Amino acid sequence: MSKAAGQPLPNVLIKVVDLLVESRIRIDAMEQVLVKTNPVAYDLYLGTIENLRLQKAAELKNILQG
Numbered sequence: 614m615s616k617a618a619g620q621p622l623p624n625v626l627i628k629v630v631d632l633l634v635e636s637r638i639r640i641d642a643m644e645q646v647l648v649k650t651n652p653v654a655y656d657l658y659l660g661t662i663e664n665l666r667l668q669k670a671a672e673l674k675n676i677l678q679g
């Protein structure tokens with residue numbers, strides 16, 4: 614059985630997923646605050662996120678093709 618830091622792999626994966634979910638919840642909450650307090654900054658944030666997604670998609674495409 615694979616182990617990471619002395620724990621069985623499924624337990625480690627569960628903890629990673631839990632942390633990802635918790636992070637997503639916190640990000641969603643911060644986004645809601647930003648929408649209500651500064652819509653212009655929120656629009657900039659969304660633009661930045663979309664640009665990062667496009668960059669990552671292009672990088673992945675290059676890796677898969679190259």
